[in-house]
Amino acid sequence: MTDLLDLSERLWDGDGDPAAHQWFAHYGETAEPAPGIGFVAAFSNVSAMATDDGLVVFDTSSPMSAGGAHDALRSWDSRPVHTVVYTHGHIDHVFGVERYDADNRDAGAAPLQVVAHEAVPARFDRYVATAGYNETINRRQFQMRDFQWPREYRYPDVTYRDEHRVEAGGDRVELHHARGETDDHTWSWEPQRRALWCGDLFCWVTPNCGNPQKVQRYPLDWARALRTMVDLEPEVLLPGHGLPIVGADRIRTSLTDAALLLESLHDQTVALMNEGARLDDIVHAVDYPEELLAKPYLRPVYDEPEFVVRNTWRLYGGWYDGNPAHLKPAPDAEVAREVADLAGGATALAARARDAAAAGHLRLAGHLAEWAALAAPAVPDVQAARAEVNEARVAEELSTMSKGVFAWAARESRARAEGGA
DSSP states (O other), X not given: OOOHHHHHHHHHTTOSOGGGSOGGGOSSEEEEEETTEEEEESSSOEEEEEETTEEEEEOXXXXXXXXXXXXXXXXXXXXXXEEEEOSOOOTXXXXXXXXXXXXXXXXXXXXXXXXXXXXXXXXXXXXHXXXXXXXXXXXXXXXXXXXXXXXXXXXXXXXXSSEEEEEETTEEXXXXXXXXXXXXXXXXXXXXXXXXXXEXXXXXXXXXXXXXXXXXXXXXXXXXXXXXXXXXXXXXXXXXXXXXXXXXXHHHHHHHHHHHHHHHHHHHHHHHHHTTOOHHHHHHHSOOOHHHHTSTTSOOSSSOHHHHHHHHHHHHHXXXXXXXXXXXXXOHHHHHHHHHHHHTSHHHHHHHHHHHHHTTOHHHHHHHHHHHHHHOTTOHHHHHHHHHHHHHHHHHOOSHHHHHHHHHHHHHHHHHHTTOO
């Protein structure tokens, strides 16, 4: 069994490569970061606070890991559950409530209540309406070919708008809404233990504020929420992903650094927008704060700062990127055929893509390979070139987001090059 608190300290101190500590590394290890607080590490964590009226549980994990997380939490404390708090409505945080419902029934206890921000039900409605799309993008992002997007959800029993209190057994947990990774985020504060449940507002990685396949995120609101948390001087931090952090100084530094990173990316982007720059110019002109990105708890191993810049543009500027050719563009395949004709054919374009990749110009190679494949989708060597370029990009990238997209493209072209579907 991993000593989660010791591992947390070592990673925070830079002892070991944080990239090697993935969210998928833990399947039910438990810790007690403070008296009366239980923590279960899974892909998405489950935390709980013990009270005289039962447990207050923060998130119940994903469809895949909810069972193991439930069993691990029950090994820490088996009393009935008073309240479940959803930190937000992402599917990796809201499944498995029925297990705690059953526990309460078996114990003859009162039904639990699920509390969440008022925007969570609308998220669940959207997830049902766009189940096929979400299935596709999550298969691509996480490289899970057979992943099935859920169609049924446990809606909250109680919702709130700005602030809410959960009273249980003489203990009080304060719930606060903040926009950040989502529009429905809740962070929770228990003043007696000085414990903070932050959900995904801090996860030991560059804030997931840019995800190119998901809906809008809110960098400045996120940074403000982090600074509000800092002002409370918490001594225990329980994140939705990653490990607990114990100690006021470490928590202050971690949350402040995350806020500084978001503020830098946001402010630089807005300043360049105000100067009339195009999105393409901004993405390549922003000074990405390498000193912050080198921190063991801010490495860009999931999302990327470049994507945060793009999402900031989308928040304020919409989808038009400043290039008039992109306002009402020709179909991609038509452009690709024209470029291929100018280059002497799709095979010549594919060869040039290979040359660019070999020279280390992988971004440029990606354009050339894509044009070649769109111009001549049935030519095996062209598809092989596209696969090779995208495989090279997978090897170069650090973030889950980029690796997923490039690996998906490489697999598509490998199948086509070999005569598959």
